[in-house]
Amino acid sequence: NSGGHGLVAAPTDQSTGIQWYNGSYLSTGATATAVGTGAANTAKIIKAQGTGAYAAKLTANLALGGYSDWFLPSKDELNLMYQNIGQGAAAPLTNVGGFASYYYWSSSELDSSLAWLQTFGDGGRPNTNKYFTLYVRAVRAF
8 A cells, every 4th residue: 555565575485395397398488587577487387387396386376474476586586585684685684584505496497497596505596407406485576
C-alpha cells in the first residue's frame, strides 16, 4: 500500500544440495541476469524442465510465511543477497541471512549445460554444470 517494493529472502536455505536441472540438458531461455528477472526465469525453467526435483521447482513450490510466490533468484538478485544480508554485507549486517560459505544456484543459465551461481564464501560469481548439487535460497518480490 505504501508503494514500496523490493525482495525478501527466505529466512533459511531450501536445500543444501540440489541440481539446477531435472536431468535433461536443454536451453530453457532463462538467461536474464538483472534484478527483477528471477521470477520469469523460474517460470521458464519449470516450463522447459517439467516434473522432477530441481532448484527452480523447489522454490516455486515453497509455501512459507503465508506466501507461495517464491522463486529462484537471478544472478544479480543473488548477488544483492550476498552484498546486503550475506557475508559481503557491511557490519553489523554481515551474514544476517545465515548463508553457508558455499555455492548457491541462481535462476540464470548460460547455456544448455551451464548456469550461474554465487559463492557466499568469497563473493565469486562463476558458472558451473547444471548437474552439480548446490545450495538454494528462495526469494519473493513485494
